[in-house]
Amino acid sequence: MATTALTPTSETYRRSWVIEWLTTVDHKKIGILYIVNSFAFFFAAGILALLVRSELAVPGLQFLDERTYNQAFTMHGTIMIFLFVVPVLSGFANYIVPLQIGAPDMAFPRINALSFWFLPLGGLLIFSGYLFGGAAAEGWTLYTPLSGGKFSTGVGTDLWLIGLLLVGTASILGSINFIATIFKMRAPGMTLFRMPILVWTVLVTATLILLATPVLAAGMIALFIDRNYGGSFFDPNTGGNPILWQHLFWFFGHPEVYIVILPAMGVVSEILPVFTRRPLFGYRAFVHATIAIGLLSFSVWAHHMFTTGQVFMPFFSFMTALIAVPTGVKMFNWLATLWRGSIILATPMLFALGFLSMFLIGGISGVMLSAPPIDFHLQDTYFVVAHLHYVFFGGSVFGVFAATYYWFPKMTGRRLNEPLGKVHFWMHFIGFNLAFFPQHILGIQGMPRRVADYSPDAGWTLLNLMSTAGAVLIAASVLPFLVNVVATFINGERVGDDPWEGNTLEWATSSPPPAHNFDKLPPIRSERPVFDLRHRHDAERVSVAKVEDQ
Amino acid sequence: MTVQVPTSMSADTTTHTALAHREAGMPTPLVGMLLFIASEVMFFGGLFASYFNARAVHIGEWGPPAGAPELEIFPIALPITIILVASSFTMQFGVWAIRRGDQRAMRNWTLLTLVLGVTFLIGQIYDYTQLGFGISDGAFGTVFYTLTGFHGAHVFGGAVGLTILAARASQGQFSKQNHVAVEAISIYWHFVDVVWIALFSTLYFLR
Numbered sequence: 001m002a003t004t005a006l007t008p009t010s011e012t013y014r015r016s017w018v019i020e021w022l023t024t025v026d027h028k029k030i031g032i033l034y035i036v037n038s039f040a041f042f043f044a045a046g047i048l049a050l051l052v053r054s055e056l057a058v059p060g061l062q063f064l065d066e067r068t069y070n071q072a073f074t075m076h077g078t079i080m081i082f083l084f085v086v087p088v089l090s091g092f093a094n095y096i097v098p099l100q101i102g103a104p105d106m107a108f109p110r111i112n113a114l115s116f117w118f119l120p121l122g123g124l125l126i127f128s129g130y131l132f133g134g135a136a137a138e139g140w141t142l143y144t145p146l147s148g149g150k151f152s153t154g155v156g157t158d159l160w161l162i163g164l165l166l167v168g169t170a171s172i173l174g175s176i177n178f179i180a181t182i183f184k185m186r187a188p189g190m191t192l193f194r195m196p197i198l199v200w201t202v203l204v205t206a207t208l209i210l211l212a213t214p215v216l217a218a219g220m221i222a223l224f225i226d227r228n229y230g231g232s233f234f235d236p237n238t239g240g241n242p243i244l245w246q247h248l249f250w251f252f253g254h255p256e257v258y259i260v261i262l263p264a265m266g267v268v269s270e271i272l273p274v275f276t277r278r279p280l281f282g283y284r285a286f287v288h289a290t291i292a293i294g295l296l297s298f299s300v301w302a303h304h305m306f307t308t309g310q311v312f313m314p315f316f317s318f319m320t321a322l323i324a325v326p327t328g329v330k331m332f333n334w335l336a337t338l339w340r341g342s343i344i345l346a347t348p349m350l351f352a353l354g355f356l357s358m359f360l361i362g363g364i365s366g367v368m369l370s371a372p373p374i375d376f377h378l379q380d381t382y383f384v385v386a387h388l389h390y391v392f393f394g395g396s397v398f399g400v401f402a403a404t405y406y407w408f409p410k411m412t413g414r415r416l417n418e419p420l421g422k423v424h425f426w427m428h429f430i431g432f433n434l435a436f437f438p439q440h441i442l443g444i445q446g447m448p449r450r451v452a453d454y455s456p457d458a459g460w461t462l463l464n465l466m467s468t469a470g471a472v473l474i475a476a477s478v479l480p481f482l483v484n485v486v487a488t489f490i491n492g493e494r495v496g497d498d499p500w501e502g503n504t505l506e507w508a509t510s511s512p513p514p515a516h517n518f519d520k521l522p523p524i525r526s527e528r529p530v531f532d533l534r535h536r537h538d539a540e541r542v543s544v545a546k547v548e549d550q
Numbered sequence: 551m552t553v554q555v556p557t558s559m560s561a562d563t564t565t566h567t568a569l570a571h572r573e574a575g576m577p578t579p580l581v582g583m584l585l586f587i588a589s590e591v592m593f594f595g596g597l598f599a600s601y602f603n604a605r606a607v608h609i610g611e612w613g614p615p616a617g618a619p620e621l622e623i624f625p626i627a628l629p630i631t632i633i634l635v636a637s638s639f640t641m642q643f644g645v646w647a648i649r650r651g652d653q654r655a656m657r658n659w660t661l662l663t664l665v666l667g668v669t670f671l672i673g674q675i676y677d678y679t680q681l682g683f684g685i686s687d688g689a690f691g692t693v694f695y696t697l698t699g700f701h702g703a704h705v706f707g708g709a710v711g712l713t714i715l716a717a718r719a720s721q722g723q724f725s726k727q728n729h730v731a732v733e734a735i736s737i738y739w740h741f742v743d744v745v746w747i748a749l750f751s752t753l754y755f756l757r
Binding site: 108111172175177180183184185210211212213214215218219221222225229230231232233238239240241244247248251 | 588594596607688690
């Protein structure tokens with residue numbers, strides 16, 4: 001019998017790094033591809049946001065005409081949501097989830113690569129509208145009849161639909177992969193209720209993607225047929241119904257909000273225990289709250305449609321307010337975790353605390369909007385813009401940066417510079433609040449969203465100027481971040497395998513991990529196996545001390 | 551502060567990962583296929599919702615536009631429905647054959663299923679030419695062609711899968727123990743069949 005080398009050296013497979021990264025099926029490399037690609041789209045969409053804010057800084061049209069302005073805010077919203085926040089969190093999940101459950105890779109590595117490569121392709125298709133007479137300009141929600149063939153004649157809208165269908169397909173394939181991985185690839189001892197919270201939130205998120213995205217795909221295909229083949233799904237003149245688009249869009253769109261926030265909640269729930277030196281308070285309650293949010297998210301979509309007069313408001317209002325209950329449970333868990341903890345204010349922790357405070361504001365304004373009388377008043381005003389940015393930016397993006405600072409040492413073996421990280425955090429935090437808090441007041445004063453100009457007599461000038469200043473500060477905060485990432489990558493402090501004294505399995509292997517992730521695993525007897533391993537002799541010491549006392 | 555966990559592990563506290571992942575319960579590819587079908591259910595759910603919405607807001611009698619003949623289950627729709635339903639049975643006989651280890655019978659059943667599926671598609675395309683209305687002829691035309699068209703595309707996808715199964719069976723790639731692809735494609739084929747039954751009942755009987 002021929003002997004087979006059980007541990008082939010990496011030299012066997014050596015090839016140029018370009019080919020390696022283009023063809024990789026390693027979940028860690030794909031995760032990094034996701035993250036880098038997402039940040040590229042983040043910067044592009046950020047520039048669009050700066051254009052929007054520059055135009056709004058003072059009354060009058062200075063930089064953009066209305067058409068360009070409409071394209072700018074449409075592309076900003078679309079790219080930020082579909083090509084930054086969702087995929088960047090998928091990227092971290094791709095890297096971390098298999099490690100946290102002690103698996104060697106995802107369940108379907110090649111499908112994993114496919115779902116990544118659809119993303120840059122889809123994103124470029126959406127952007128390519130600019131080359132063919134103008135990108136989509138109907139807002140990221142693409143409401144009919146405005147987005148129908150009669151009022152949006154350019155191919156930008158069609159490219160938007162095709163690109164987003166690709167991105168949606170990628171998310172569906174990715175979610176199948178995550179669910180199969182989490183159910184089939186866990187290491188021995190990793191029972192469901194020993195899974196790290198991030199894994200739980202990714203599991204619920206993937207289920208939401210799996211069940212919500214196809215409905216949007218059906219809607220986008222219907223709109224494409226209306227625009228290109230003379231269909232009448234959304235055209236009332238030929239027997240269609242424009243409100244149907246809103247139903248299909250928001251049946252996806254509201255679960256989408258939780259798709260974006262749940263993994264960020266997972267990230268924060270990984271970081272708080274490590275930087276307070278306490279276990280997460282109420283692990284099981286947290287898991288049940290996550291599942292409850294996932295279930296409830298499918299029964300609230302029509303709260304975006306109160307003003308259409310075609311939805312049953314008492315039901316959707318009640319269900320929307322009900323989501324505050326499991327979310328409140330989580331907030332309680334986080335605060336109770338902080339309570340009497342030995343808090344270490346490192347940069348990941350700062351961003352996690354930023355998440356808690358900013359997401360709280362976004363959550364409260366969300367509950368306000370769930371009440372139809374308030375919603376009727378504030379529909380399509382800047383209050384809604386402020387609310388959604390406190391959830392997406394104050395929530396998810398703070399979570400993304402927390403994850404970046406927390407797991408950068410895992411991915412590279414080097415820790416991001418702490419002073420620069422703190423400069424980044426404070427610029428980001430102050431800039432964010434300066435940019436978006438005034439928008440609450442603007443909205444209450446009646447300033448509508450998606451307008452390129454406003455009257456100098458409206459009394460909105462000062463608050464708009466503050467908001468623009470905040471946007472500039474956020475943009476400036478990217479500079480210390482980028483410098484930090486590049487400098488650390490080249491010449492950062494090497495901090496070993498487990499610089500934060502983590503609890504979960506990703507810290508039980510080297511940093512960065514080998515291609516197969518683990519040579520050996522510690523025994524998994526709780527949701528904190530690495531903590532248990534680190535303190536495995538403490539229990540003996542305590543019992544010995546007790547015996548000596550007696 | 552740094553604890554070098556991997557190097558500080560002693561042998562008695564560790565298990566080997568490479569050997570630890572045993573297959574238990576449902577095979578992973580089947581899990582993937584079932585999840586994919588869950589997403590497909592939601593996709594067709596969106597299309598069916600569009601159908602019922604168009605029907606709900608429609609004024610006047612629901613059906614093909616004025617001037618076009620009434621939708622009839624003969625001579626095409628009912629026969630191709632029976633053919634597609636029969637193909638689910640032939641598919642399942644193929645699955646049972648490979649579970650016994652009879653690869654030859656499995657290949658023949660798969661080929662018969664493929665022939666029935668393709669017959670369905672040809673029948674449907676012929677039916678399209680006889681209907682007398684198009685996708686742009688009002689709400690009924692739009693939802694009729696969108697729903698049946700996407701179902702047809704799924705039948706086509708299934709036919710590609712069946713072709714691959716038959717080719718792999720000819721190469722002798724399946725056995726009693728190792729035939730997860732057959733199981734996965736069969737589940738998909740049954741799903742496509744069920745969608746058609748729902749679609750056929752909705753379009754032709756729910757009037």
